[in-house]
Amino acid sequence: MKKLVFASVMVAIAAPALAQGDKEQTRLAKLEEIVVTAEKAQPTGYQPDAKTAALLAEIEKSK
Amino acid sequence: MTVRPGTLFVVLAALTAAPVGMAQEAVAPEKSSVLKTAPRMASFAFTSAPIAPASDFAPWVAQDAQESADDVRLGRCLADKEQCETVDLARFRRVLEVAATLPPREQLGLVHHYFNKVTWTSESRDSWSSLTQTAAQSRGDCEDIALAKYRTLRRLGWGPENLRVVIGWDNEEKDWHAWLAARDGEAVFVLDSILGLQRASAYPHARVVYSISELGVWDHAPDYVPPDRAGDQVTAEADVPKRAARLAANGYVSNKGNLK
16 A cells, blocks of 8 residues: 555656646647748848948858 | 445546646637737747747757757868858858847847848648758748747857747738747837747737747747648738838838837
8 A cells, every 4th residue: 555655746747747748749849830930022121220331241241 | 325436536627627628628719809809910929938848849959950960961071161061051151250240139140130131932741840950041931030040049149048039920811820039128029021020029010929949938929729721821921022112111120220
């Protein structure tokens, strides 16, 4: 009977943790299903400030 | 009363497993209504606890493996310009050199604008490119660009606790989108491949579903159940200049002055 009680207590302690782990895995699998594959043309972006623009121009010239 | 051990175990297991079963049986509500429960980017915070390590998230694991595999190629290029495989990779090498001389917020601006000029490509498969792939080809889509900015800023010394690749829903375009969130002191910036560099507070049209960094995966909209892939059709405006102009016309301002 002691063994039975011990086993029951262990199950009661461990099972919620296992269930939580399963729940997290299920949730992660659903998030992984979000597919960000929108086909879009060249982005325009916005103009950088003058200093950044100058640095980008210098980088663009480098080879 | 005598209770057989097997019976007790079955009862306990059934009771403790019930929440999982219930979660699986939950019916996914309409995307548009559920996404209203997802937080706006304006309230994005870096402070919550992740729900899982990044190593549990398959797209990240695959990207990280590719990143490691490509490190040798990138390392050769960084050590010797002549070893850079493409002109674009040599330019990226120069970006790192220049950015290393700048203060943090100017690093944000340079890295952001450099990767925003890459050619946007569609993907026949959904995979996240490595920094080397994106930098060498100067091609990618929104999550590739966000990841390239993330990896570049990490190389420049930004801590992972201050960077997050964010996956969310663009309420304007009714489309999934990815961008990078960066924290500098108290300020949170959005580095978006469409709208430019903004403070998060100036980014009201996006809802955050999850975010990821090497420190973990954050579930920002636990009530939202993504639909199956087959039902998740892309409806975005293909003409990005028109799209950006429309967003600007609706009051979503450019990046001018947002770094201050």
